[in-house]
Each structure stands twice: as structure tokens, then as C-alpha cells.
Amino acid sequence: MRKAQQKRETKETSIDLQLNVDGTGKSQIKTGIGFFNHMLTLLSSHGFMDLDVTCDGDLEVDLHHTVEDVGIVLGKVFKEALGDKNGITRYATEHSPMDEALSLIALDISGRAYLHFDVDIPVEKVGQFDTELVEEFFRAFVNHAEITLHINLLYGKNGHHIIESIFKGVGRAIDRATEVQERIQGVRSTKGLL
Numbered sequence: 695m696r697k698a699q700q701k702r703e704t705k706e707t708s709i710d711l712q713l714n715v716d717g718t719g720k721s722q723i724k725t726g727i728g729f730f731n732h733m734l735t736l737l738s739s740h741g742f743m744d745l746d747v748t749c750d751g752d753l754e755v756d757l758h759h760t761v762e763d764v765g766i767v768l769g770k771v772f773k774e775a776l777g778d779k780n781g782i783t784r785y786a787t788e789h790s791p792m793d794e795a796l797s798l799i800a801l802d803i804s805g806r807a808y809l810h811f812d813v814d815i816p817v818e819k820v821g822q823f824d825t826e827l828v829e830e831f832f833r834a835f836v837n838h839a840e841i842t843l844h845i846n847l848l849y850g851k852n853g854h855h856i857i858e859s860i861f862k863g864v865g866r867a868i869d870r871a872t873e874v875q876e877r878i879q880g881v882r883s884t885k886g887l888l
Contacts, residue, residue, distance in 0.1 A: 696872075697744075698774035702767050706759040707751040713771045715872050717744030725749040725764060727757055729823035729854075730831075733861040734764070740865030757824055765831040769838025772868075779803060779888045781878045786870035790863025795850025799863035801871050802842040805888045809836040810844040813860065817853035828857055832864070 697714040721738035723731040725747060738745035747768075751760030776782065782803060790797045797813075809832055815825040836843050843864070850856040 696775045696777065698771045700767055700771050700774070702763065704763065706755075707749055707763040709750075709763055709767045710746075710748045711764070711767045711771055712744075712746040713768070713775050714744035715772070715775045715868075717742060719743065721745045721747075723747045725760055726751060726753050727760060727823060729821045730757070730761060730764075730827075733857060736858060736861045737865040737868075740862045741868045743865070743868065757822070757827060758830065761827040761831050762834045765834030766838050769835040769840075772835070772839045772841075776803065776872065780880055781874040781876070783871050783873045783875055783878070784888070786867040788863045788867045788870070789848075790859045790866065792850075792855040792859035792862065794852060795855040795859045796848040797850075797856070797859040797863050798844075798846045798848055799860070799867045800844040801864070801867040803839075803871050803888065804842045805840050806842055807837045807840050808842045809833050810846075813845060813847040813856065815847075815853050815856055816851065820853050820857065825853055825857065828860065 695716050699712040702709045719739040719742045721735050723734045725731055749760055749764055784803050786801045788799045811829045845860055847856055
């Protein structure tokens with residue numbers, strides 16, 4: 695089983711996060727932000743990853759520290775859980791529909807951190823959640839997981855649907871890219887290292 699756990703304590707957040715990449719999609723998410731809990735649950739479910747997150751953040755300031763710091767810890771734990779990355783498919787591309795919204799997600803578990811985020815969310819908030827934090831979460835995740843992730847909104851009108859299509863699509867892309875194939879000897883790179 696590819697799994698890892700980390701705790702992170704700062705003056706802004708206290709986080710305990712456990713991840714099993716080879717799970718069934720079970721999750722227990724407690725961040726204090728309802729919509730963010732919902733999105734992390736979708737990421738876990740569609741990625742067939744077991745994910746437990748407890749975060750006590752300074753929500754009285756705003757939601758930024760909680761969302762970004764969960765992204766940081768999730769990225770670190772993801773990288774640790776994958777270990778040497780031997781045999782993984784490495785790449786995945788997903789079209790992700792959610793009603794009128796359609797996102798395109800492309801992922802490379804490359805060892806190089808890069809986020810391309812081309813998404814126009816037509817509202818500033820969904821519930822109490824600031825929609826600009828979607829990009830902040832994925833940037834933090836990508837930088838600490840050391841992966842390349844392209845997120846493109848092809849079209850969509852409803853902010854909730856757009857964000858949901860992204861989280862579901864990234865989950866499915868992670869599931870496909872982390873799949874181990876017997877045909878891959880070592881890592882899937884001509885350099886011999888990811």
C-alpha cells in the first residue's frame with residue numbers, strides 16, 4: 695500500500711493528514727470550510743484515494759491559510775506515498791463534465807512542479823468559499839507534490855459546477871497516473887529518474 699501521513703503546525707494552521715493512494719475513495723474531511731470539505735471528498739472519491747484531513751485554521755482571518763496549507767501537506771504526503779514511482783503510468787488526461795461545465799485536466803507525475811490554471815470562475819464565492827482559492831490550493835499541491843498539472847475550463851457558467859468538475863477530474867487523473875503497470879520497468883522516463 696502506498697500511503698503516508700504528516701502533521702504540520704504553524705501559527706496559522708494545525709493539520710493532520712493521512713493518504714492512501716491505493717484506497718477505495720473513503721474520506722473524513724474536517725477543515726471548517728463546508729465547500730472545501732465537499733471538494734476534497736470528491737477528489738478522494740474520484741481518485742480512489744483514502745484521505746483523512748483534520749485542519750484547525752485561523753478562519754477568523756480568512757480561508758486562505760487553511761486552503762493553501764492543506765494543499766501543501768497533501769502535496770508532501772502524495773509525494774511521500776508514491777515513493778520511488780516505479781511502474782507508475784505517470785501521465786493522465788481527463789475531460790471532466792459537471793452539468794454545463796467541462797474541464798480538461800492533464801497530469802504528469804514528473805518530479806517538476808508546474809501549474810497551468812486557465813479557469814474563469816464567474817463568481818467570487820461559492821457559499822463562504824472564495825473561488826480564487828481553487829488556484830491557490832492546486833498551486834500549493836503541485837509545488838509540494840512536484841507534479842505538472844494543467845487545468846483548463848473549456849466552458850461553464852455555474853461556479854459550483856466548474857469547481858466540482860475540476861476536483862473530480864483531478865481525482866480521476868491522479869488515479870490513472872498513479873496506476874502501476876507491469877510493462878513499465880523502473881520509472882517511465884528515458885532519464886531513469888522522476
